[in-house]
Amino acid sequence: MPNTAAEELPPLDVVAAILWQADGRLLLSQRPAHKHQGGRWEFPGGKVEAGESHHQALARELQEELGIAITDSEPFMCIEHRYPELRVRLWFRTVRSFVGVAHGREGQPLGAYQLDELAQLSFPAANRPVVRALMLPDRLLVLPSPLPSVAQLDATLAAHPGSWVYLRGLHDAAALSPWVSRCHAAGVRVLVADDAALMAAVGADGLHLRAAAAARLDQRPPVPWLSVACHDAAQLDHAQVLGADLALLSPLRATPTHPQQPGMGWEQFQALAQGRPLSIYALGGVTPEDLPQARQAGARGVAGIRGFWQ
Numbered sequence: 001m002p003n004t005a006a007e008e009l010p011p012l013d014v015v016a017a018i019l020w021q022a023d024g025r026l027l028l029s030q031r032p033a034h035k036h037q038g039g040r041w042e043f044p045g046g047k048v049e050a051g052e053s054h055h056q057a058l059a060r061e062l063q064e065e066l067g068i069a070i071t072d073s074e075p076f077m078c079i080e081h082r083y084p085e086l087r088v089r090l091w092f093r094t095v096r097s098f099v100g101v102a103h104g105r106e107g108q109p110l111g112a113y114q115l116d117e118l119a120q121l122s123f124p125a126a127n128r129p130v131v132r133a134l135m136l137p138d139r140l141l142v143l144p145s146p147l148p149s150v151a152q153l154d155a156t157l158a159a160h161p162g163s164w165v166y167l168r169g170l171h172d173a174a175a176l177s178p179w180v181s182r183c184h185a186a187g188v189r190v191l192v193a194d195d196a197a198l199m200a201a202v203g204a205d206g207l208h209l210r211a212a213a214a215a216r217l218d219q220r221p222p223v224p225w226l227s228v229a230c231h232d233a234a235q236l237d238h239a240q241v242l243g244a245d246l247a248l249l250s251p252l253r254a255t256p257t258h259p260q261q262p263g264m265g266w267e268q269f270q271a272l273a274q275g276r277p278l279s280i281y282a283l284g285g286v287t288p289e290d291l292p293q294a295r296q297a298g299a300r301g302v303a304g305i306r307g308f309w310q
């Protein structure tokens with residue numbers, strides 16, 4: 001029987017902090033045993049009260065729960081999740097600095113963790129996509145055609161530290177291997193199109209499915225990172241069914257290569273992207289300067305060619 005009580009109620013709006021300490025570790029707290037999702041680790045925060053902005057709610061919660069003061073926070077991701085007993089809409093916000101010594105004012109244990117330690121912790125189910133998202137980059141560089149020179153690649157990787165590269169347009173091991181090696185030498189992760197066996201053969205980090213390849217699948221291929229090209233809600237739904245980590249949602253704007261395709265614009269992007277449990281990248285006429293706007297619209301990051309390559 002459907003859980004009608006959960007269907008009828010609007011989701012509970014909750015803010016939660018991706019709270020970076022000065023030492024580069026994330027500060028987490030453990031939910032008290034008697035509360036919903038008790039005993040699990042959480043990003044500190046709580047329910048948004050009537051009339052509060054998300055930032056105000058987060059500032060109040062962090063003061064109440066951890067005894068710290070914040071002046072800034074920025075949107076990181078929004079995830080809607082249905083627990084059997086309630087629906088939550090979690091507004092994760094990044095906090096890079098705070099004043100005060102964090103301590104569990106409600107007696108809750110706190111912990112500081114490196115990103116690569118998070119996988120060992122038990123989180124509420126709603127948090128899984130955000131834990132994955134934290135390991136993903138803000139910027140995804142799409143390999144242009146014609147191919148860039150090695151000098152161009154090196155300059156571009158240096159200009160966008162922490163980004164990943166989608167090795168678009170290369171479909172055999174001989175063509176891919178030098179690019180994989182060059183990117184890995186720079187500490188950059190790479191995605192390969194459509195073919196999981198080829199991805200593994202060249203030692204790439206993940207698979208990017210073009211829309212037609214995604215449509216042919218009904219379950220996730222066994223890859224460490226899965227990205228899917230999407231243009232509408234049905235394709236995003238399918239990306240979720242596949243358990244994708246990333247979706248490249250396009251076109252945000254019309255581009256010189258596809259001038260006949262009108263861009264969806266940020267409003268439509270937000271309507272499609274916000275609340276989904278995967279990291280969505282805005283693609284199509286997007287530049288790195290669009291990142292703050294993209295975040296407001298529910299994107300994890302920005303992807304593209306023009307505006308990214310040196």
Ligand SMILES: Nc1nc2c([nH]c(=O)n2[C@H]2C[C@H](O)[C@@H](COP(=O)(O)OP(=O)(O)OP(=O)(O)O)O2)c(=O)[nH]1
Nearest residue numbers: 014016036037042043044045046047088124126127
């Ligand atoms: N703060 C927080 N809540 C989370 C996370 N993940 C997740 O599913 N939740 C859920 C658990 C709860 O159902 C809800 C948060 O509600 P809460 O009860 O902690 O809110 P609150 O601090 O305002 O609590 P209270 O006033 O009732 O004591 O969101 C997370 O990472 N952080």
